Amino acid sequence: MKYFVAVYEQGSVSAASRQCYVAQPSLSAAIRQLEEQLNVSLFVRQPKGVTPTEDGERLYGHACRLLSQFQALQRSFTAPVNKIRFRLGLSRALGVERMSDLLRQFSQQVPGLELQLVEPDAACDARIIAPEQLKTGEKFQPMYHDQFQLAMPAGHPLALQQRIQLQDFSGLALIKRTPCEAWQKLYPELVRQGIQPDIRADIHTIEYALGLVSAGVACALVPDFEQLHQRQDLLLRPIAMAGLERRIGLAYSPVQASGPALETLLRLCQKSMA
Numbered sequence: 001m002k003y004f005v006a007v008y009e010q011g012s013v014s015a016a017s018r019q020c021y022v023a024q025p026s027l028s029a030a031i032r033q034l035e036e037q038l039n040v041s042l043f044v045r046q047p048k049g050v051t052p053t054e055d056g057e058r059l060y061g062h063a064c065r066l067l068s069q070f071q072a073l074q075r076s077f078t079a080p081v082n083k084i085r086f087r088l089g090l091s092r093a094l095g096v097e098r099m100s101d102l103l104r105q106f107s108q109q110v111p112g113l114e115l116q117l118v119e120p121d122a123a124c125d126a127r128i129i130a131p132e133q134l135k136t137g138e139k140f141q142p143m144y145h146d147q148f149q150l151a152m153p154a155g156h157p158l159a160l161q162q163r164i165q166l167q168d169f170s171g172l173a174l175i176k177r178t179p180c181e182a183w184q185k186l187y188p189e190l191v192r193q194g195i196q197p198d199i200r201a202d203i204h205t206i207e208y209a210l211g212l213v214s215a216g217v218a219c220a221l222v223p224d225f226e227q228l229h230q231r232q233d234l235l236l237r238p239i240a241m242a243g244l245e246r247r248i249g250l251a252y253s254p255v256q257a258s259g260p261a262l263e264t265l266l267r268l269c270q271k272s273m274a
Contacts, residue, residue, distance in 0.1 A: 001063045003030045004042065008060050012049040083112045086261045089120035089127035092179070093206045094248060095225050098144070098272075099128075105268055110261050126252040126262055130181070134251055141250040143272045146223035148182035148244040149236040151209075153216045156235065164239045166190065169197045173218035175209050176202040182221045182244040189241065210234065 006016035007027070017024040035042050042056040052060065090099070107113050120127045127133070131140055150164050158168060169190055174197040177183060190197065200218040203209055209220040214233040221239075222228065223246070228236055250269045252262060 001034075001066055003027050004034060004059065005063050005067065007031060007043065007050060008052055008056065008063075011051070015049075083114050084110060084261050085114045085116070086110075086126075086265075087116045087118055087122070087124040088265075089118050089122060089124040089129070091120050091127075091129045091133070091248070092204060093177075093223070094128060095144075095223065096207065097227050098225070102268055102272065106261075106265055109264050109268075113261060125259075126250055126265060128248065129251050130246055130248060137253065138251045139254055141252070141266055141269045142247060143250060143269045144248040146225075146246050146248065147238070148221050148246070149224050149238050150219050151213045151222045151228070151234050151236055152219045153213055154233055154235055156219070158219075158237060159235045161237060164237050166193060166195060166239075166241060170195045172197045173200050174198060175200060175212055175218045175220040177206070177209050177220060178202065178204065180221060181246040185243050186221065186239070186241060 003016065003020060003022070006019050007013055010016045010019060013028055013031070014024055017027045020027065031042065038055070038059070040055040040059075041053050042059060043050040043052055088103075103115065103117075107115060118124050120129050120133060128143070134140055150158070152158055158164060158172075161168070166189065176187075176199050198218075201212055203212075206222055209222060210228075212218060213220050214231075221244070222236070224236060228234070250266065252266070
């Protein structure tokens with residue numbers, strides 16, 4: 001029933017499988033089994049997604065009520081869990097996909113966790129930052145080592161090159177993103193060599209920068225996130241300059257390191273290095 005409701009609401013078997021954290025073939029088999037048990041067809045399969053049949057529409061209301069009743073039944077037999085409040089400071093531009101996955105695992109592995117995300121300079125229990133932002137007395141658990149590359153629209157002339165030279169930035173339509181460790185190193189070097197790019201925008205987030213790149217507005221410096229290589233609307237190329245990198249890790253106070261939430265987060269951060 002849970003899988004059926006997910007497919008109904010998502011309008012897609014693949015989207016429902018991601019929501020339910022189950023392999024798509026297993027979810028499809030469960031839907032087929034449900035159809036066989038009820039002797040009806042619940043969905044019309046189409047090239048892009050599915051649409052519910054009349055029987056599917058009828059079942060949806062019953063399924064929602066059954067799931068709600070079952071959840072209420074589970075809660076009645078579940079012992080109350082003590083709430084654990086945890087404030088986590090996050091720097092900008094850490095990568096939506098990998099941070100979402102980390103926080104999802106953190107929430108699942110700490111019963112009763114009430115997670116609050118705050119700015120890294122706010123009062124918090126731990127912070128995911130660059131080592132340059134460490135405060136006196138904090139410990140640092142490394143997590144990610146990002147190399148910055150030049151993101152460009154698909155079909156850009158520079159895509160023919162395996163590596164971008166500094167001279168290629170002369171007159172290049174470019175997005176300035178601040179704060180950005182790579183920009184703070186690259187731009188002064190361009191100025192020193194008399195190279196002037198064509199700055200088209202000055203923004204803060206990687207997501208907006210990638211949106212402008214995808215739209216063909218300009219190129220941008222971005223961390224070499226793995227998922228970016230899977231996109232069809234933009235390309236990444238390394239830059240012929242040393243030091244365009246950053247390290248990201250978990251900063252925390254040794255005094256608080258014995259708490260169950262922080263212990264779990266430390267373990268997940270150590271795992272992220274693998």
